[in-house]
Amino acid sequence: MTTRILLKLLLAALLLVGPFGAQPARAQSVLLQNAPGRRVLSLNGSWNYIIDPYENGFYDYRRMAFDQSKTGKGGYYDNQKPSSAQESELIEYDFDKSPAMQIPGDWNSQDPRLLYYEGTIWFKKSFSLKPQAGQRYFLYFGAINYEAHVYLNGKKLGMHKGGFTPIQYDITGLLSAGGDNFVVVKADNTRHPDAVPTINTDWWNYGGITRDVFIAATPATFITDYKVQLAKNDASKLNGYVQLSGAEKAGQAVTLSIREAGLKQTLKTDADGRATFSLPAKKLKLWSPQSPKLYAVSLSSGADAVQDNIGFRTIxxxxxxxxxxxxxxxxxxxxxxxxxxxxxxxxxxxxxxxxxxxxxxxxxxxxxxxxxxxxxxxxxxxxxxxxxxxxxxxxxxxxxxxxxxxxxxxxxxxxxxxxxxxxxxxxxxxxxxxxxxxxxxxxxxxxxxxxxxxxxxxxxxxxxxxxxxxxxxxxxxxxxxxxxxxxxxxxxxxxxxxxxxxxxxxxxxxxxxxxxxxxxxxxxxxxxxxxxxxxxxxxxxxxxxxxxxxxxxxxxxxxxxxxxxxxxxxxxxxxxxxxxxxxxxxxxxxxxxxxxxxxxxxxxxxxxxxxxxxxxxxxx
Structure with a gap:
């Protein structure tokens, strides 16, 4: 093996290593900036749930995860129904006949049996959405406490740990062509010594899907991220970037506009789909507690447009x-x-x-x-x-x-x-x-x-x-x-x-x-x-x-x-x-x-x- 190849392998290894060792792959796609500001289908409301303290819906009797088996079948996430009119098939759960609770909301306050409950509960929501050509779709949860396994139409999207940050998955290729879909979530609020936070806290361990759930739709090439803020310690300069995602993200025109301040600039994205900018900001009125001024900031590229209300200040x-x-x-x-x-x-x-x-x-x-x-x-x-x-x-x-x-x-x-x-x-x-x-x-x-x-x-x-x-x-x-x-x-x-x-x-x-x-x-x-x-x-x-x-x-x-x-x-x-x-x-x-x-x-x-x-x- 040549020295050049060895150096390349070493560099690749270093990129995967942080101060505490190997970096695990992220289980979700990059979070959409201002996701609630997109055109969305809300999935808030009534969700059916099944209490599962032994995790029978996740593991077989040998304690092997169903979603890790050869078929990937057998778990509650299949939302299985009898295949015969006589209902002779053995199925030991039924979401549609199970109780329901309001989402967003914790389970502790909605069912007296669950006041102190720590463990697994399964949630299911059916919804109607026919995918449109040229559109991408993202399933977004504001928060699920603590460990969440998410499935769409019986297929696993991923797993997320952390009870207070968003969870997002690209579901574009997984929606039913006929429009009938269901999402199933395994939520587990069990405390663990190696978790963040750990076992001992001085607040209630609320379990469940505790923040908004929706599906955001975007064009095939879309604005996935942006930062529009004053430069570090410099109120005279507006700095930031716009990041596109999609097959056509390179060499695209992106327009930034703050109409009230008379600011507008059109940029071109680089090979990675990013366009950076630096603009004079002298006309911007600064945000403060005494005067919390917000500007309507518009970003557009091709078929996509996003608006956000943003204030500008230095600290x-x-x-x-x-x-x-x-x-x-x-x-x-x-x-x-x-x-x-x-x-x-x-x-x-x-x-x-x-x-x-x-x-x-x-x-x-x-x-x-x-x-x-x-x-x-x-x-x-x-x-x-x-x-x-x-x-x-x-x-x-x-x-x-x-x-x-x-x-x-x-x-x-x-x-x-x-x-x-x-x-x-x-x-x-x-x-x-x-x-x-x-x-x-x-x-x-x-x-x-x-x-x-x-x-x-x-x-x-x-x-x-x-x-x-x-x-x-x-x-x-x-x-x-x-x-x-x-x-x-x-x-x-x-x-x-x-x-x-x-x-x-x-x-x-x-x-x-x-x-x-x-x-x-x-x-x-x-x-x-x-x-x-x-x-x-x-x-x-x-x-x-x-x-x-x-x-x-x-x-x-x-x-x-x-x-x-x-x-x-x-x-x-x-x-x-x-x-x-x-x-x-x-x-x-x-x-x-x-x-x-x-x-x-x-x-x-x-x-x-x-x-x-x-x-x-x-x-x-």
Missing amino acids: ETRGQDILLNGKSIYLRGISMHDENPLIPGRARGEGDLRMLLTWAKELGCNYVRLAHYPHNETMLRLADEMGLLVWAEVPVYWTIAWENPATYQNAEAQLADLIAMEKNRASIVVWSVGNETPLGEPRLKFMTSLVRKARSLDDTRLLAAALELHRDGFRVNVDDPLGAELDLTSFNEYAGWYWGGSPSGITQYTFNIKYDKPVVVSEFGGDALAGYHGDAETRWSEEYQESLYRNQIKMLSAIPGLRGMTPWILADFRATRRQHPVYQNGFNRKGLISSTGVKKKAFYVLQDYYRQMAQQYDGK
Whole structure:
């Protein structure tokens, strides 16, 4: 074998290897940018389901997967019916005679038998769609928790792991010519030590198809991806690209137009179907929380056209300052889960999400931390519209299997999908790679690799993680070596609740922060049962939480580089690990708003503080 051939083989091997070994093939096609903006057939609504704790619909009695057999037949995904009128054929399931639930929606809140269920449930939806010549079709799920196997008309499309990022498959050649089709999903929310997140979390493990499902149609050659954003730290230049997919993707004309700003340019795609651009952006009005300006951005090529509402802003740090559009800003924030506390289950749609963000605005926020996983795409578009800056996060939470290559690749894939999906949202100013991860060399390697991957995908936003801290008497040390890789010094601290005694004594703590960077406290807080009252020393009372917030603000205000906070949390949320029969009953009660929508006394403490900060930084 010649030296030249050896070098080629070595290069090919290196391209398949990341910091943790071989890169597994992706089980789905490249995500369509702005997929909900396409012409779609919604598959939301009633889906039949079968509870399958022994996974009889997936494995035979020898524990061999049916879809891995020679015939690929025998599983529930076949949606089999008797072949004879007498129904003498042995079939031990029937989707059409099984119960139904609403999709999107978790199963825990829709069937009393499934409140704590972890395992496999099969879902089936029949639909009518006749494929048209010259069209391509993509089946799109906003999210399925956690491991999903997806089948169309009995044929497996693929498998996806991760409960909060989209799943997409090209189904162009698999649709029935007659128009009668069915899709079957095996959803499994079983927790695993090597998964992302891992076994132990402080939120409810909602199972099922939890976000929108639809089929998007495109021309044969179509716009699959685009980025239209200001250049890094440069409000005078609009940079980006448009990516075509299809047999005729090379040498095609692509037109970018922002009519309101008088911007228009026609480009030619290269051999890979990509066209890059750089335009003067002086006529663009910048997006900000005070003025969340969005422009109708149009992209077209041949028979395809896409429109997106996009805002333009810059974000950077300078010393201990955070600069939005070149001006120092204080991040008046709150943490949030993707859950409506008033109705059991995951947030079901725009109404739930708009309510949560409206509460944040009423609190005085210009910023929200969407913890601890990628939130609904609709939430980010609402944040753009309503003028709320966003911290977006992946579920690298607590203790991950740091030395497992597959776990790293899973985390990186979720991070890459989050950035790919939301890179055009002006509201997102922070990508976070994790929450409260413990010190150690394997963890540092894992987390550092995620940070560097994020920078390689998007260098225009800030990188952060919610770090742990360590105490030495009344001295609180923030010295995690991962901080050297990050743009913000962000950490969670629970003085007055998990440590530090009662709220009245926590102001004696001081912070020793290693890094000369802006400090954004990513969590603090304590539980209060709405309507339970006592004095400021009575744990679980509204008065205790109120005192905790007053003293937290005093303690944290002594940090010279403090430039924001996202206390934990906007509203009470369901958490299996919270067992106290009087004060918790399956809820984490750290919310400033109760599970019945009542604002607790601490809400108004934070609201008053944020009014002061708005006056100091925004002059209003």
